[in-house]
Amino acid sequence: xxxxxxxxxxxxxxxxxxxxxxxxxxxxxxxxxxxxxxxxxxxxxxxxxxxxxxxxxxxxxxxxxxxxxxxxxxxxxxxxxxxxxxxxxxxxxxxxxxxxxxxxxxxxxxxxxxxxxxxxxxxxxxxxxxxxxxxxxxxxxxxxxxxxxxxxxxxxxxxxxxxxxxxxxxxxxxxxxxxxxxxxxxxxxxxxxxxxxxxxxxxxxxxxxxxxxxxxxxxxxxxxxxxxxxxxxxxxxxxxxxxxxxxxxxxxxxxxxxxxxxxxxxxxxxxxxxxxxxxxxxxxxxxxxxxxxxxxxxxxxxxxxxxxxxxxxxxxxxxxxxxxxxxxxxxxxxxxxxxxxxxxxxxxxxxxxxxxxxxxxxxxxxxxxxxxxxxxxxxxxxxxxxxxxxxxxxxxxxxxxxxxxxxxxxxxxxxxxxxxxxxxxxxxxxxxxxxxxxxxxxxxxxxxxxxxxxxxxxxxxxxxxxxxxxxxx
Numbered sequence: 001x002x003x004x005x006x007x008x009x010x011x012x013x014x015x016x017x018x019x020x021x022x023x024x025x026x027x028x029x030x031x032x033x034x035x036x037x038x039x040x041x042x043x044x045x046x047x048x049x050x051x052x053x054x055x056x057x058x059x060x061x062x063x064x065x066x067x068x069x070x071x072x073x074x075x076x077x078x079x080x081x082x083x084x085x086x087x088x089x090x091x092x093x094x095x096x097x098x099x100x101x102x103x104x105x106x107x108x109x110x111x112x113x114x115x116x117x118x119x120x121x122x123x124x125x126x127x128x129x130x131x132x133x134x135x136x137x138x139x140x141x142x143x144x145x146x147x148x149x150x151x152x153x154x155x156x157x158x159x160x161x162x163x164x165x166x167x168x169x170x171x172x173x174x175x176x177x178x179x180x181x182x183x184x185x186x187x188x189x190x191x192x193x194x195x196x197x198x199x200x201x202x203x204x205x206x207x208x209x210x211x212x213x214x215x216x217x218x219x220x221x222x223x224x225x226x227x228x229x230x231x232x233x234x235x236x237x238x239x240x241x242x243x244x245x246x247x248x249x250x251x252x253x254x255x256x257x258x259x260x261x262x263x264x265x266x267x268x269x270x271x272x273x274x275x276x277x278x279x280x281x282x283x284x285x286x287x288x289x290x291x292x293x294x295x296x297x298x299x300x301x302x303x304x305x306x307x308x309x310x311x312x313x314x315x316x317x318x319x320x321x322x323x324x325x326x327x328x329x330x331x332x333x334x335x336x337x338x339x340x341x342x343x344x345x346x347x348x349x350x351x352x353x354x355x356x357x358x359x360x361x362x363x364x365x366x367x368x369x370x371x372x373x374x375x376x377x378x379x380x381x382x383x384x385x386x387x388x389x390x391x392x393x394x395x396x397x398x399x400x401x402x403x404x405x406x407x408x409x410x411x412x413x414x415x416x417x418x419x420x421x422x423x424x425x426x427x428x429x430x431x432x433x434x435x436x437x438x439x440x441x442x443x444x445x446x447x448x449x450x451x452x453x454x455x456x457x458x459x460x461x462x463x464x465x466x467x468x469x470x471x472x473x
Contacts, residue, residue, distance in 0.1 A: 033353040034326065035287040036128075037205075037278070038345070039271060040089075042082065042140060045297020046319040046346055047304045048248040048264060054302055054372045057261040061272030062323065069325030070334040071370055076396075077295040078342040079104045080310055080317035080387055082165060083142050085294045085342050090123045090143070090154070092346030092363040093409070096386060096446035104311075104455040105165055106142055106389055113452065116144015119153040123360040124346045126155025128222050132357040134212075137161060138204045139226035152188060156224070160186050160204045165191045166228060169197045169235040170243040177247035196237050198229045198263070202270030206277045213281030220353070225274065229267040232298065236262030260300035288352055290345065293320040306416045311458045313385050313394040313403060316418055329373045329417050332460065338371045338378040339396070347374075384442050388455035395439040400428075402435040411435070 047053040051063040051071060078088035083105035087095040100117050103110045106185025110116075117123070125135035137151045142165050144150065151159035162183040172179040172193070184191050193200060205225050212221060217370040219408045234255030235242050246254060272293065296317040297303045298310050308314025322340060336435040343365035350357055351367045370376040379472060385394040393404040399415035411425040411432045425432040440459055460470045 012042040037289045039291045040226040041293045043298040044293035045301030045303040047302040057340040059268040061268045065325045072322040074339045075322035076341045082294045088343040092365045094364045102450045102453045116149025123155045134221045137224045198266045200297040207273045230263040234259045290324040292322040313392040339381040
């Protein structure tokens, strides 16, 4: 399914010089915590990178992270939709512990109810900021609106991007034509800037790295680069005419595999620019770079070998690519079978920075560094999911996964049966019953579903021919 990754001579030499969990020494002998660049794609499917098997286009710059670091084969999103996953990412906890995490995703209704990430809750940027990091978010926020919620209110020193769930790549407006509003910000100030949004985000990231190098700052930085690509609307570079045609509508009549390929290719090019800026600035050797997605793929995505997509708790809605490069700490061209999930990144990145989490907010994620840097054996995980639409529930325990969709229930071995076709619940009755009981015990510790929260499917029968029988509520 995946292509072999060839090592350069430099990469092969680096593979023999791994220093597990060690911080990089400065010229004065002091230990320096790493810079962190966390790159998040939006709606990128498991197999949408060429290093994961995509066949109709190449992603050489993102693939480079796999060649020079580790590629996960069992990485999961915390949710099958964006806001909920982003809640887990920034807090390191199950999103169902916070009201904002019950939104699937945040919407106009959520805004009217003033739902958002509480500013008092510790976050990845706020915890790193307390430890001396400078923190920056470029791109998508989608965790609440001003005046009460925003990146600057939750630990980021700098913000350039948008606050909602999606916006046009050229006009930078969100919403349908009759209610479209500008949604591009520099800090808490709305701005107007011409250009293709993916490229503008790359410009901002490269500029920040160069500024950091020029000012010769001693403090490390967290750069969160949260692309909107390849989220709809389906507009690639040069598609201004398509942007004008759809007038900020969700273009159910638009898009194609070719357009999707150009959207991903442009994101890949911007990742390459950021990697080159780190190298030119002499920062690459002490920078940890993570690339992943917020949930499974949308309609033009490749999720093979899984079934289901965004908004489904089938594997295709939850499995995502995840790559990490940290020179001198992670062996090049590594492949990790460790089961991982979005909320693991906060404890992992804090551990890399030698920063303690807030004990008043116990983490649900785990530190992945022993597996990444010390080559420890994978640990078995128990992971839980909920999705309000269709009363979806899921629980992975080792290789087994219990799944509920409305009144239909299943038990799959997702290692042997990644397509989730062979229902084992009648063959493994005792295991099935135990997992149901264990799921309910876990669920009782979370907030209940909010009847007012937003939820829904990827599309319905009026829009997608393969969604016959699916209707919006």
